[in-house]
Each structure stands twice: as structure tokens, then as C-alpha cells.
Amino acid sequence: MKKYLLGIFAVVLALGFSAFTSPKKSAAVLTGEKWFHFVGDATDAGDLANPNMYVLDGTGSTNTICEEDDLDYRCEILIKPQAGGTKPDLDNFDPIAEVTRSTPE
Amino acid sequence: MKDSGIHTWIVEIIAALLILLFVYTGITKLIDQASFRGVISRSPLIGRWSTFLSWALPIVELSAALLLFFPKTKKQGLWISLGLMILFTGYIAYMLLFSDHLPCSCGGVLQQLTWLQHLVFNIIFTFLSALSIWFYTKQQRFIAINRNSRTPV
Numbered sequence: 709m710k711k712y713l714l715g716i717f718a719v720v721l722a723l724g725f726s727a728f729t730s731p732k733k734s735a736a737v738l739t740g741e742k743w744f745h746f747v748g749d750a751t752d753a754g755d756l757a758n759p760n761m762y763v764l765d766g767t768g769s770t771n772t773i774c775e776e777d778d779l780d781y782r783c784e785i786l787i788k789p790q791a792g793g794t795k796p797d798l799d800n801f802d803p804i805a806e807v808t809r810s811t812p813e
Numbered sequence: 814m815k816d817s818g819i820h821t822w823i824v825e826i827i828a829a830l831l832i833l834l835f836v837y838t839g840i841t842k843l844i845d846q847a848s849f850r851g852v853i854s855r856s857p858l859i860g861r862w863s864t865f866l867s868w869a870l871p872i873v874e875l876s877a878a879l880l881l882f883f884p885k886t887k888k889q890g891l892w893i894s895l896g897l898m899i900l901f902t903g904y905i906a907y908m909l910l911f912s913d914h915l916p917c918s919c920g921g922v923l924q925q926l927t928w929l930q931h932l933v934f935n936i937i938f939t940f941l942s943a944l945s946i947w948f949y950t951k952q953q954r955f956i957a958i959n960r961n962s963r964t965p966v
Contacts, residue, residue: 714829715882722836729841741851804848 741786741804742768744796750781750809759795768793774807783809820948820955827945828887831894832878834938839874842867858907873897888949895942902935 744762748755755761765772765784774783785803787796796803842849850867854860877897880890909928926934 711825711884712882714825715832718829718832719836719878719882722833722840725837726840726844729844804851 740788742789742793742796743771743784743786744768744789745773745784746782750783756782757798759790759798762796764789764794771807774809781809781811783807820952824887824891824945824949824952827941828881828891831890831938831942831945832881835874835878835881835894835897839871839878842871842874846871856908858904888946888953891942891946891949895939895946898935898939898942902932902939905932905935 743765745765746756746762748758748761750756762785768789771784771786784807785796786805787798787803788801789795790797846867850863853866854863856863859866873893874897877890877893880886880893882890905928909932
């Protein structure tokens, strides 16, 4: 039993950690997400939460405007759209991917 | 004898760390399987196998953890861990060097790391896996020598 002690401790710790890692709200969404370009001020929480501050990037199938590069400000998001498909459904889903830029707008 | 005891402890601690890593990342990948698949599907290198990998990777990680858990299969577990860590490190290094699109497909809190931090993290775990295999082999050799030297009078 003694030789299993560290292993048991590691498993318990891992299960504990993963219990506190909640899946993304959008995890259930497998299809239908689109890329939206953020055109507001990325330092303004109101703009970030406002669907009208986003425009569909082309057909929404790929991100064509921004580079993903671990920068500070939101540029594009991949998210399930609202009915109609031209605005992101920010109320019901989190973006499942985000690309950023170095300036807020 | 003293060295062998220290080596045993080092192997046990590294194996426990690897179990912690693989159980945690394996489970979080399975819990969040849909988004994990979505993220790797956008990887230019492995995107075409996203459905297969989104199941295979967490299963292999959990299997490695299971092998590491039992003393009889620890050696196999350490080799699989080393193989996995080399693959993960190689993938991240390749993506950093050759890809301009970097989707993060890691599990749980590891997603908070930047790609460079992730590379360093993986290199450390690759080194630890290799170290534990080396100590494990030394320890087994020590046991074998001791067993052979006990000749009947």
C-alpha cells in the first residue's frame, strides 16, 4: 500500500484540480460558430459585450483580419452567431477562440 | 544502498508528478472534448485528425498515468511519458517556428500559459521523464547485482 501512496495522492490532486476546471459554456456547440471582427474599443467592457461592435469576417469561416499572437486586445472571436447569423450571440456563449492585437482599436 | 534509496524516491516523485499531469490534462480534455476538438481542428499541423486525436490523446494520457501507477508497469509508463512529452514538445517547437496561427489545445489551467512558457514546461517534464528512466534502470541494475551476488554457500 505504501508504494501506491504517492500515486494515489497524485490522482486525488489531479481529480481535485480538474473538478474546479469548468468546461467552456460553448463546449456543447460543435457547428455553426463564425469569426467576428471586433470594431469597438477593446478597453471598454461595454463595447466588448455589445454584439453591435462585431462584424462578420467575410463568410465567418476563417479569420482573415487579425493575427493570433498573444497580444492584449481583442480583435476577432470565433463564436456561435445570433439568429440571422450576422452578430455574435454573446449572451449565451463564450468565444471558443480569440485572436488579439497590440492596440485596443 | 543509500543511492538506490534516493533513486527510488526520485523515480516515485517524478512518476507521481507525471500521473498528476496526465490525469489532470486527460480529464480536462475529456470534460471539454468539444472545444478541444474545435481548437485542434484549426491547427495547420494536426487539424485533419482532430476527431481521432481529441479522443486518442486523453486516452493515451490516462493510460500512461495508469501504467505509472502500478510498480510492475512503471517502466513502460515512464517510456510512454517520455514519448508523449517529446511529441508535445516537438509539436510546440514546430508550431512556434513554422506556424503563424497558434491555437492552444492544452488542458485546464495549462491553457493560461503562453506557447513559450508551455515549451519550457514541456522541456522540463521531458527532462524529468528521461531522468526517471535513467534512475529506474540504475535502480533495477542495482537490485539485479545484489540478487546475483547472493550466491549459496
